[in-house]
Amino acid sequence: MRFWEKPFGKEKPKTICGEIHIINDRCKGCSFCIEYCPRNVLEVSKDFNKKGYHPPIVVKPDMCTFCGLCEMICPDFAIFVIEKEDE
Amino acid sequence: MANNTAQLQEKSHPMEDLLRMDRMPHIWCSGCGLGSAVTAFVEGLKKAGVSYDKTAIVSGIGCTGRVAGYLRLDSYHTTHGRAIPFATGLKLANRDLTVVVFSGDGDLFAIGGNHLIHAARRNVDINVICVNNFIYGMTGGQNAPTTPLGAYSSTAPFGNYEMPFNLVGLAAASGASYVARWTTMHARRLTDSIATAANKKGFCFIEIVSPCPTVFARKNKGGTGLDMLKEFQTRAIIDHDADPTTIPLNMDNEIVCGEFVNDDRPTFWENVQAGIKARLEKFANWEEMQSNSRKISHKKDRKYTSSRDSSIMRRNT
Ligand SMILES: Cc1ncc(C[n+]2csc(CCOP(=O)(O)OP(=O)(O)O)c2C)c(N)n1
Ligand code: SF4
Ligand code: SF4
Ligand code: SF4
Ligand SMILES: [Mg+2]
Numbered sequence: 117m118r119f120w121e122k123p124f125g126k127e128k129p130k131t132i133c134g135e136i137h138i139i140n141d142r143c144k145g146c147s148f149c150i151e152y153c154p155r156n157v158l159e160v161s162k163d164f165n166k167k168g169y170h171p172p173i174v175v176k177p178d179m180c181t182f183c184g185l186c187e188m189i190c191p192d193f194a195i196f197v198i199e200k201e202d203e
Numbered sequence: 204m205a206n207n208t209a210q211l212q213e214k215s216h217p218m219e220d221l222l223r224m225d226r227m228p229h230i231w232c233s234g235c236g237l238g239s240a241v242t243a244f245v246e247g248l249k250k251a252g253v254s255y256d257k258t259a260i261v262s263g264i265g266c267t268g269r270v271a272g273y274l275r276l277d278s279y280h281t282t283h284g285r286a287i288p289f290a291t292g293l294k295l296a297n298r299d300l301t302v303v304v305f306s307g308d309g310d311l312f313a314i315g316g317n318h319l320i321h322a323a324r325r326n327v328d329i330n331v332i333c334v335n336n337f338i339y340g341m342t343g344g345q346n347a348p349t350t351p352l353g354a355y356s357s358t359a360p361f362g363n364y365e366m367p368f369n370l371v372g373l374a375a376a377s378g379a380s381y382v383a384r385w386t387t388m389h390a391r392r393l394t395d396s397i398a399t400a401a402n403k404k405g406f407c408f409i410e411i412v413s414p415c416p417t418v419f420a421r422k423n424k425g426g427t428g429l430d431m432l433k434e435f436q437t438r439a440i441i442d443h444d445a446d447p448t449t450i451p452l453n454m455d456n457e458i459v460c461g462e463f464v465n466d467d468r469p470t471f472w473e474n475v476q477a478g479i480k481a482r483l484e485k486f487a488n489w490e491e492m493q494s495n496s497r498k499i500s501h502k503k504d505r506k507y508t509s510s511r512d513s514s515i516m517r518r519n520t
Pocket of ligand 4: 231266415
């Protein structure tokens, strides 16, 4: 009886998805993006970048809702998201 | 997947059009809040819809002072403490510009403290963004006028004995038209505030409380930049109705954030124009005035002479 999922015969609304881009060598490993991502999409990578920091790594790409908070809080302009075209 | 990452690397960061990429990576430490403040500023400008060609950014000296050098806008990296006088001149000479001062707490409130209060008093139409990291970051962590009572710094090895300034209180009391305070953690609200200020006339002041893990946190057991952000998160409350003069920042009290003042007062330039206009109108009625004043001055002169005579007599006796 979950009739509210299709009001007026419309399709179920699509969730917005983000595609995360990390510029590894620009990252200074502060972990701001990892801590403040509301969907826990990111984790600390085990690899080092050119500067010797651990950049973030995307572990749950499908969870990203394109909120853009990681991009806004990154002090090194090293991460950004763009809206996924398909789906 | 490998193919996918290669493709992702090609795309460039959306802020790159406004950053001087030849100067990247910036000098700021890992975990410093300054980069987040710059992102909020750029996003705020985008949101406000101001033309980048008509926006100028002015900085003084310090870690925060580097901002002017990193943005691909008309920028002015001035001497220590003098960002506001340069910005005032820029604005008065070219009134189409949106002029933004982006500088540190030491630059704006220690060496440049007088410029700030007087620009606010005159209500010069500029925006001032002050990054408050409670310390002189660039020169190695000396006491700033914002260092909380009891905090350690390189010039206060036994704890700071001086009362700090409450920046929003000072700006509001000096007459600023718009006053707000946020931390770098309030990315979106800060962006909104910057956008509001960009389209507002008069003197707008925004304080950004920012982590300085390298010199402030290290001396005060504050941990990393992330630890400081988490601390801000627990201490920050939002209260737009707070009286800005009653919300100083200590080591562990609430960080009251919000937009405290949003008034409309005549700006310095409007007052200049009104003054000149009044003067010219007087001038237009000059003939009429002269004939009137001749009658008055005749009487006045006599009175004046007599009173002066009596005062001279009084002095001589
Ligand atoms: C006339 C003059 N005096 C002193 C200095 C040294 N100096 C450079 S930056 C600075 C303090 C900057 O502090 P703040 O504005 O808080 O910037 P932060 O580095 O904390 O961002 C001082 C005292 C200078 N460059 N010029
Ligand atoms: S856009 Fe939002 S959800 Fe996606 S990774 Fe960034 S912070 Fe997480
Ligand atoms: S916020 Fe930026 S600099 Fe910090 S870990 Fe994430 S990508 Fe790296
Ligand atoms: S010294 Fe402090 S304010 Fe300066 S870049 Fe490092 S963390 Fe930032
Ligand atoms: Mg400072």
